[in-house]
Amino acid sequence: MANPTAAMLVIGDEILSGRTRDSNMHRLACELTKHGIDLTEVRVVADDRAAIIAGVRALAATYDHVFTSGGIGPTHDDITAEAIAAAFETPIGIRADARAILEAHYDSTGQELNAARLRMARIPDGATLIDNPISAAPGFILGNVHVMAGVPAIFEAMLASVLPALTGGAPILSQSIxxxxxxxxxxxxxxxxxxxxxxxSIGSYPFMRDGVHGTHVVIRGTDAARIDAAMTRLAEDLSGGPA
Amino acid sequence: MANPTAAMLVIGDEILSGRTRDSNMHRLACELTKHGIDLTEVRVVADDRAAIIAGVRALAATYDHVFTSGGIGPTHDDITAEAIAAAFETPIGIRADARAILEAHYDSTGQELNAARLRMARIPDGATLIDNPISAAPGFILGNVHVMAGVPAIFEAMLASVLPALTGGAPILSQSIxxxxxxxxxxxxxxxxxxxxxxxSIGSYPFMRDGVHGTHVVIRGTDAARIDAAMTRLAEDLSGGPA
Known part of the structure; x- marks a missing residue:
């Protein structure tokens, strides 16, 4: 049976302007591969309502799981939650459990839960919260879409909390030479x-070191014996065939 | 007048599996920003013919310029040139000038221009070649799509050769605090x-250092005086208003 598929929507002007170099895509790719879920497409869009709505709709309709990063903080350019709600035509408002999480966090740190911070308790109706062990403000799951923070440490923590609940396929094994x-x-x-x-899946990746061209060949699949067989055959082919 | 827009299509299983961390997106973002072209969307797809065709069609129809990376080498998984030709319903075949470039390169290095390497001379009809000063095999421009290598050093060199020919808008200036x-x-x-x-464009980017939360605010635009004015106003607001 084919593995489940996934897509990612990276949301943020700062990635597209070059100010920030995204690291969440690579992290997600590695974690999903280990988990037996095939990351099949990634899109990066600006903090733009129409672009987020169009992106999440297209990806949610095509792939089993969607992961978003970015745009769930307290400032004016954090519009992801509203846009996701709009994409699913779902109402959004301040939710009591999310508010309680923020209240407890800001109480414990002696800070004020002001209007801006309270925006982070706005959650689409019917969504499940994703725990944020670092700065409290939760992500959420709506349908097959996992809405997570852009700050890498928080993205990682949220990913770690949602992955165990997803049914993965066979883990992808690989050998390289x-x-x-x-x-x-x-x-x-x-x-x-x-x-x-x-x-x-047999991939070849050229490299150049000290002026010499070389190639990394990576063979990936779910059946270790088949990968072994292909590696043996490759070694034979490159040495001029079996003895 | 608004700046020209651009999109990128990153092509490669190795990015989506996490084997390779893409660096070309960040490079392109930085160069386009300097050049006054707004990178507006990025998509990452696998070495999959249908995915490449769908991606390049959607992006070429929506944005002024499209840049692709990856999939133009000599091996079986290098299918970008064929897919781009198919996306534009353009014939593709070995072109004399591209072949001559490869012949000269392999002659000078004492290597054989075998059938696999000759595939890199397959260029869609009507395309313009992009010079590859590192390993000779050219990229190409078809319509508004710039097809370039995935190897970062070659991607950079190709980008440097095509950017001067593109009409940029006003360079984007920025100040941050x-x-x-x-x-x-x-x-x-x-x-x-x-x-x-x-x-x-006013962006805010949270950070945490030594347990303390802080924020980088970045103000971007094309008018230096307006950016100065906004920065002055921000400093006043945060210090409790002007004296």
Whole structure:
């Protein structure tokens, strides 16, 4: 059975302007791979209501799970929660449990739960809260969409709390080999290998070190024995065939 | 006049599996910002023909310029050129000038221009070649789509050669200030500032250092005097108003 699929929607002007280098996509990719869920598409959009709505609708309709990052803080440019609610045509308002979480947090730190901070208790109707162990303001799950913070430490913590509840497929196993020849020299045997092991994903990634071209070949799949077989065959092909 | 818009299509299984951390998106974002072109959307898709075709069609129809990275090497998983040609319903074949570039390169390095490497001379009809000073195999421009390599050093070199030919808008200027208060404390004055300076983009980015919450506020726009005025007003607001 095919693995579940997932997509990510990264929300934030700062990524698109180059001010911030996103790290959440890479983190999500690694975690989903370990969990047996195939990350299939990522989109990055600005803090723009129409762009968020269009992006989340397209991804939620196409993939099993969607993860968003960014735009759930207290300031004027944090519009993700409102946009997600609009995408699902769901009412949104301050929710008592989310408010209680924020009250407890700001009480304990001696800070005021002002109007701006209270916006972080605005949760679409019917959503499930995602715990935020770092700065309290929760994320939420609405339908198949997981709405999470953009701050990497909080994104990671939220991801860790939602992943165990998702049904993963078989974990993706991989083996890789470094070959000190350029991609162009090994392309033909690699292509034949890919044809003969069509149940596996065979990727080749060129590198250049000290002026020498080389290739990393990565073979990925869910069946360890098949990956072993493909690796053995590749080694034979590149050494001129079996003895 | 509004700046030209751009989008990026990152192509590669290795990004989505987490094997490779993409760096080309951040590079493109920084270069376009300097050049006065607004990067407005990024999509990341797998080495999948249908996904590449759908992605490039959607982005080319919506934005002034599209940049792709990845999938133009010699191996079986390098399918970008064919997919771009299909997206534009344009024939593709080995082109004499691209072949000559590869022949000269492999002659000079004493390597064979085999069938796999020759695939890198397959260029859609009507495209313009993009110079590759590092490993010779060219990128190309078809319509408003710039098809470039995924290897970061080559992507950068190709970008440097195409950017001067694109008409940029006014370069985006920015000023930033570090405020040692949490976002929630400054959200109200920031929101008023954003209303009063709606010609500027005002972003706030929380950080936590040594257990203390702080905020970077970044004000961006094309008019230096307006950015100065907004920064002065922000400083006044946060210090309790002008004397």
């Amino acid at each position: 470094r070959i000190d020849r350029g991609e162009g020299e090994i392309a033909a045997p690699l292509s034949e290998l890919a044809d003969d092991f069509s149940d596996l | 570090r405020i040692d208060r949490g976002e929630g404390e400054i959200a109200a004055p920031l929101s008023e500032l954003a209303d009063d300076f709606s010609d500027l």
